[in-house]
Amino acid sequence: MALDVFAPWDNPDAKPLIQFKNVTKRFGDFTAIDDLTVDIFESEFFALLGPSGCGKTTMMRMLAGFETPTEGTIRLAGEDIAPIPPNKRAVNMMFQSYALFPHLTIWDNIAFGLKRDRMPKGEIEARVDEMLRLTRMEQFAKRKPHQVSGGQRQRVALARSLAKAPKLLLLDEPLGALDKKLRQETQFELMDIQEKTGTTFVIVTHDQEEAMTVASRVAVMDHGKIVQVSTPDAIYETPNSTYVADFIGDVNLIQGKADPKGDKIYIAWAEGQPEIVGTPMSDFSHGQDVHFAIRPEKVSISADKPEGAANAIKGKVLDIAYLGNISTYHVELPGGQVIKAQTANNRRISRRSFTWEDDVWLSFTDTAGVLLER
Amino acid sequence: MKRFSWFNATSLTLGFAFLYLPMVILVIYSFNESKLVTVWAGFSTKWYGELFQNDAFLDAAWVTIKVAVMSSTLATVLGTMAAIVLVRAGRFRGRTLFSGMIYAPLVMPEVITGLSLLLLFIGIGMDRGVFTIVLAHTTFAMCYVSVVVSSRLVSFDQSLEEAALDLGCSPFQAFRLVTLPIIAPSVISGWLLAFTLSLDDLVIASFASGPSATTLPMKIWSSVRLGVSPEINALSTLMIGVVAAGVITASLVSKRAATRQQREERAAARLA
Amino acid sequence: MRRFTLIAIPYAWLLALFLVPFLIVFKISLSDLAMAIPPYTPNLDLSTGWAGFKDFLSQLDFENFIWLTQDDLYWKAYLSSAKIAAISTILTIIVGFPIAYGMARAPEEWRATLLMLVILPFWTSFLIRVYSWMGILSQEGYLNQFLMSIGVISEPLIILNTNIAVYIGIVYTYLPFMILPIYAALEKLDESLLEAAEDLGCSRMSAFWLITVPLSKQGVIAGSFLVFIPTLGEFVIPSLLGGSKTLMIGKVLWEEFFSNRDWPVASAVAVVLLLILIIPIILFQRNEQKQREAEG
Structure with missing residues (x-):
């Protein structure tokens, strides 16, 4: 079973397709990319995630060839790509604005790159038709970009950048212009196309x-550095810092002093409150600052003190957010800290167990949360 | 962080040299001592002196300014009204003809406009002079004014006017107290445009005027047909100087207003 | 009531001073030359009533228009005007495009200044701008002095009073009309389109030809009309810079009116010029409309 899992990053013999080695990029005084090293493997779907200004777009533009690193090297299939101009790279990019040529039809947009390669006419036609089929745009081939919908434009942009069968496809906020529902549908389409073509995608x-x-893997970026690279589940379940924990999903953060006892750590986080018990991933010394991060869905809420729970804290319901599938309770602890707890609304008609100002118990296991140094 | 590429720098330098060099040469040679305009014979301001001795030029300048002030003021009033009609009045009978008559003079050859007005003035037996030039200039300048003002009116947020009406203004008060102050800059630039068009016009004025009135362009025209003259160089320099001073002042004033507004907005943001 | 006044005042003004004069021009173009004041016949005399009006109509004819086709001066002047306008339009594109391109690709903080520098000549007298070339282009002018001093030529070039001087004058005075629409088109051009073209294998040069040029087409077309239409009826430039051989219809009309005092023929010349101009004006408006629709 383990053989089926696609995880070249765990294989020490695997050769990365892209290697960033100590890459730094400065614009004047501003450092956009700060001594960054990362490997991306063939057929990966690699995501660069971060707030605006974190350097993710600069990384992508360096791969496409629109920027050159100030220091360090970027290798594509072992070759340093710094001297290669964008029009000679086996890398294509899907632009955030799509950058579809408004004066050309959709067919000509897709054929644009192929024509530059002086591909024979018949082959161009076959390839464009294949791309139109792949993106389900066959009946729109004769139209101009402004005559199709936003979602269709997005697919044309994808078809155009895939037409040249690049070794690497870069996608700059590819779904940013779409509304939420369309975005979710398109995400699955993207994955499907990536799988079918086997192209390496960097998004x-x-x-x-x-x-x-x-x-397949997510790199969380901040201020020109990659904070953590891992699979989506690892990023979510075992973030390596409060920054990652906070950036990905919803999280409760509790600060305290560590008190290691055996393989557990007890956290003193508020005067007169029971210590929180957690399982550490790394060593903590006695009295060290520790951040306890726990996802709201891992906190249960009950009216009575639960029997045998590793952690149980009493609080008062401050606010309830009903989101349909789930409800989030904001519970104020005696020290004033607010903890979010989520319950799934898995019965259609259920009476609300709790309401505002109710005294409740929050509980979670000793492996539910993560202990972070910073 | 973007810089000029050498290609763009070259084309811009050559382009602006082409646009400005003739005028620069004109200005320089207006200070030429020699009567022979193309031979430099030392610095002198004597042609300016002669210019101010020349009553014909001074009279023509006075006529031109009178005509320009009157026609541009009249054109601004009529043009602003026309702009409001175009943007706000909705449908009415003859609207197509009206907008046609607003836009047609913008592309009409001046010789045709001039000729037709002259034939009108003769046909109704009107004595030609300052008054007929004012009528002629007002007619074509009001079209320019209405284009300038209506482009501002189109982007004007009509809910401001509606708010004024809601608060008890009559339609005319709403226009005077709310709309007019907001579109004022475009009305002013319309006036300036009408003023310069009138100052500048040769062809229409030649047709519309009679023996009693000669405008400065007409005077310059009859003089330059005979060739380049140092007095005309001096006159041109003065006119270029006035325009340059005017445009630079205007852009400084509007720039200062913009920076003040920015500063005030920043200050307000800090307060909030 | 107020709305009526608002519409009526500018409407009446334009009717009286724009439309009626045209009808008069049209009417006179159908009249005959006469040794009288005004120097044409017939004159409408309303005192004789309907019979007089019918009589008046019966005296109108297309003689002047037939005359225009017979005397080859006129159709040659129309053709030559069209040729000069067309050639100068092309020259204006060649000169104006690089300037507009340079402005659109200039650093952001420079653009407003450059734009003002292009518009500034508009505010200076047209007559003076044309006049400034007389001193440059004349036989002993600054250009000849300069070229002879650096030894490029030994004999002065004859430029003033030729068609070349007319072309220079037109390109010079109408250049801003070409630069502004092209600049507007180029400035809107999204830089990521050029990056996309490069990403798909274009060199800088081919990206320019395949993307920038087609996308600035609208600006070039608009600019061409803005130069072509007024140039066709131009009078000042051919009179000052052109020679006796420079034939342009605006000049012919002026001379017909002021020198020959043949008002009916001058009016007929004006009517035909207007008819000729209607074609490019309609094309221009179609083009503008198409552009607005494409954007909206």
């Missing part, structure tokens, strides 16, 4: 849900 996004959905 830039600020939408963590999108990154988690499509990517």
Whole structure:
């Protein structure tokens, strides 16, 4: 079973397709990329995730050839790509604005790159038709870009950048211009196409849900550095810092002092409150600062103190957000800290167990949360 | 962080040299001592002196300014009204003809406009002079004014006017108290445009005027047909100087207004 | 009531001083030359009533228009005007495009200044701008002085009073009309389109020809009309810079009116010029409309 899993990053013999080695990029005084090293493997769907200004777009533009690194090297299939101009790279890019040529039909847009390669006419036609089929745009081939919908434009842009069968496809916020529902549908389409063509995709996004959905691995970036690179589930379940934990999904963060006892750590986080018990991934010394991060869905809420729970804290319901599928309770602890707890609304008609100002118990296991140094 | 590429720098330098060099040469040679305009014989301001001795030029300048002030003021009033009609009045009978008559003079050859007005003035037996030039200039300048003002009116947020009406203004008060102050810059630039068009016009004025009135362009025209003259160089320099000073002042004033507004907005943002 | 006044005042003004004069021109173009004041016949005399009006109509004819086709001066002047306007339009594109391109690709903080520098000549007298070339192009002018001093030529070139001087004058005075629409088109051009073209294998040069040029087409077309239409009826430039051989219809009309005092023929010349101009004006408006629709 383990053989089926696609995880070249765990294989020490695997050769990365792209290697960033100590890459730094400065614009004047501003450092966009700061001494960054990362490997991306063939057939990966790699997501660069971060807030605007974190350097993710600069990384992508360096891959496409529109920027050159100030220091360090970028290799594509072992070859340093710094001296290769964008029009000679086996890398194609799907632009955030799509950058479809408004004066050309959709067919000519897709054929544009192929014509530059002086491909024979018949082959161009076959290839364009194949791309139109892949993106289900056959009946729109004769139209101009402004005559199709936003979602269709997005597919044309994808078809155009895939037409040349690049070794690497770069996608700059590819779904940013679409509304939420269309975005979710398109995410699955993207994954499907990536799988069918086997092309390596690098996607830039600020939408963590999108990154988690499509990517085989996610790199979380901040201030020109990669904070963590891992699979979506690892990023979510075992973030390596409060920054990652906070950026991906919803999280409760509790700060305290560590008190290691055996393989557990007890956290003193508020005067007169029971210590929180957690399972550490790394060593903590006695009295060290520790951040306890726990996802709201891992916190249960009950009226009575639950029997045998590793952690149980009493609080008062401050706010209830009913989201349909789930409800989020904001519970104020005696020290004033607010903890979010989520319950699934898995019965259609259920009476609300709790309401505002109710005293409730929050509980979670000793492996539910993560202990972070910073 | 973007810089000029050498190609763009070259084309811009050559392009602007082409646009400005003739005028620069004109200005320089207006200070030429020699009567022979193309031979430099030392610095002198004597042609300016002669210019101010020349009553014909001074009279023509006075006529031109009178005509320009009157026609541009009249054109601004009529043009602003026309702009409001175009943008706000909705449908009425003859609207197509009306907008046609607004836009047609913009592309009409001046010789045709001039000729037709002259034939009108003769036909109704009107004495030609300052008054007929004012009528002629007002007619074509009001079209330019209405284009300038209506482009501003189109982007004007009509809910402001509606708010004024809601608060008890009559339609005319709403226009005077709300709309007019907001579109004022475009009305002013319309006036300036009409003023320069009138100052500048040779062809229409030649047709519309009679022996009693000669405008400055007409005077310059009859003089330059005979060739380049140092007095005309001096006159041209003065006119270029006035325009340059005017445009630079206007752009400084509007720039200062813009920076003040920015500063005030920033200050307000800090307060909030 | 107020709305009526608002519409009526500018409407009446334009009717009286724009439309009626045209009808008069049209009417006189159908009249005959006469040794009288005004120097044409017939004159409408309303005192004789309907019979007089019918009589008046019966005296109108197309003689002047037939005359225009018979005397080859006129159709040659129309043709030559069209040729000069067309050639100068092309020259204006050649000169104006690089300037507009340079402006659109200039650093952002420079663009407003450059734009003002292009518009500034508009505010200076047209007459003076044309006049400034007389001193440059004349036989002992600054250009000849300069070229002879650096030894490029030994004999002065004869430029003033030729068609070449007319072309220079037109390109010079109408250049801003070409630069502004092209600049507007190029400035809108999204830089990522050029990056996309490069990404798909274009060199800088081919990206220019395949993307920039087609996308600035609308601006070039608009600019061409803005130069071509007024140039066709131009009078000042051919009179000052052109020679006796420079034939342009605006000049012919002026001379017909002021020198020959043949008002009916001058009016007929004007009517035909207007008819000729209607074609490019309609094409221009179609083009503008198409552009607005494409954007909206």
